Amino acid sequence: MLLKRSIDFGSHENVSYANGKVTLGKVSLNVYSFTVDGVLIDTGSKSLSKYFEPFIMGADIDKVVLTHIHEDHTGCASLIQQKRNIPIYIHEMSVQDCERNPDYPLYRKVFWGKRKPFKAKAIGDTFTSRNAEWDVIETPGHAKDHLAFLNKETGQLFSGDLYVQTKTKVVLREESIPTIIRSIDHLLTYDFNEMFCSHAGYLKDGRKKLELKRDYLVEIQQQVIERYQDGLSPQQIHDILFKRKYPITKLSFGEWDSMHIVKSIIDEGKLPIS
Numbered sequence: 179m180l181l182k183r184s185i186d187f188g189s190h191e192n193v194s195y196a197n198g199k200v201t202l203g204k205v206s207l208n209v210y211s212f213t214v215d216g217v218l219i220d221t222g223s224k225s226l227s228k229y230f231e232p233f234i235m236g237a238d239i240d241k242v243v244l245t246h247i248h249e250d251h252t253g254c255a256s257l258i259q260q261k262r263n264i265p266i267y268i269h270e271m272s273v274q275d276c277e278r279n280p281d282y283p284l285y286r287k288v289f290w291g292k293r294k295p296f297k298a299k300a301i302g303d304t305f306t307s308r309n310a311e312w313d314v315i316e317t318p319g320h321a322k323d324h325l326a327f328l329n330k331e332t333g334q335l336f337s338g339d340l341y342v343q344t345k346t347k348v349v350l351r352e353e354s355i356p357t358i359i360r361s362i363d364h365l366l367t368y369d370f371n372e373m374f375c376s377h378a379g380y381l382k383d384g385r386k387k388l389e390l391k392r393d394y395l396v397e398i399q400q401q402v403i404e405r406y407q408d409g410l411s412p413q414q415i416h417d418i419l420f421k422r423k424y425p426i427t428k429l430s431f432g433e434w435d436s437m438h439i440v441k442s443i444i445d446e447g448k449l450p451i452s
């Protein structure tokens with residue numbers, strides 16, 4: 179099957195974006211990279227480096243910040259390092275991993291390419307851009323090293339992969355729904371409204387979207403817990419709550435599956451069977 183690639187560029191107020199897309203058969207995946215006030219937020223994937231290159235090489239930036247280490251967000255970091263002498267920042271726990279050749283499943287290499295090693299620095303709790311102070315907000319759940327960035331001057335939030343969509347149906351094997359709920363609750367204690375999501379792009383009512391996602395996940399969590407305490411197995415609970423099959427589950431050999439939603443809730447509670 180042929181891999182199709184494309185990109186589009188645009189802007190909302192002070193934020194410019196590139197949105198790269200990769201399609202294989204029925205599965206289409208996209209990822210955003212943003213520039214704002216001299217900062218590049220996430221780099222796009224290696225598989226789309228030719229498409230992202232004009233955006234990231236032409237951008238008026240003096241630093242790069244990464245929301246997390248996943249290859250669709252960090253794939254062009256080595257290219258930036260080779261061609262532009264600007265620092266790249268990531269969560270402290272991922273600094274060493276950035277310098278290594280990553281290990282992830284073949285389908286992800288097909289879609290996103292193979293990220294090359296690069297040198298990153300630990301980002302800390304805040305950073306500054308040309309005209310603003312930023313909060314760096316730990317928001318694990320999708321990934322352990324996941325960060326959100328809040329521009330304190332404009333109230334714009336860059337939420338990485340924490341949101342993506344309101345009614346999450348499939349997650350990665352290592353994702354944790356209870357941790358995601360806690361991260362969203364934590365984010366909602368900050369003052370913001372507009373949100374820039376790495377997969378959904380610009381969301382004017384970002385705060386509302388995150389509230390809806392939190393409510394949806396809390397509802398799913400309650401349903402899983404109740405049914406588990408009624409004696410249903412994880413598989414039975416899954417089959418009741420998630421009836422639809424998604425092409426990404428088969429394509430990823432189960433790395434993306436609704437079952438991980440159910441299991442992460444049961445595992446967290448170490449729920450006793452009544």
Ligand SMILES: [Zn+2]
Pocket residue numbers: 246248320321339
């Ligand atoms: Zn991710």
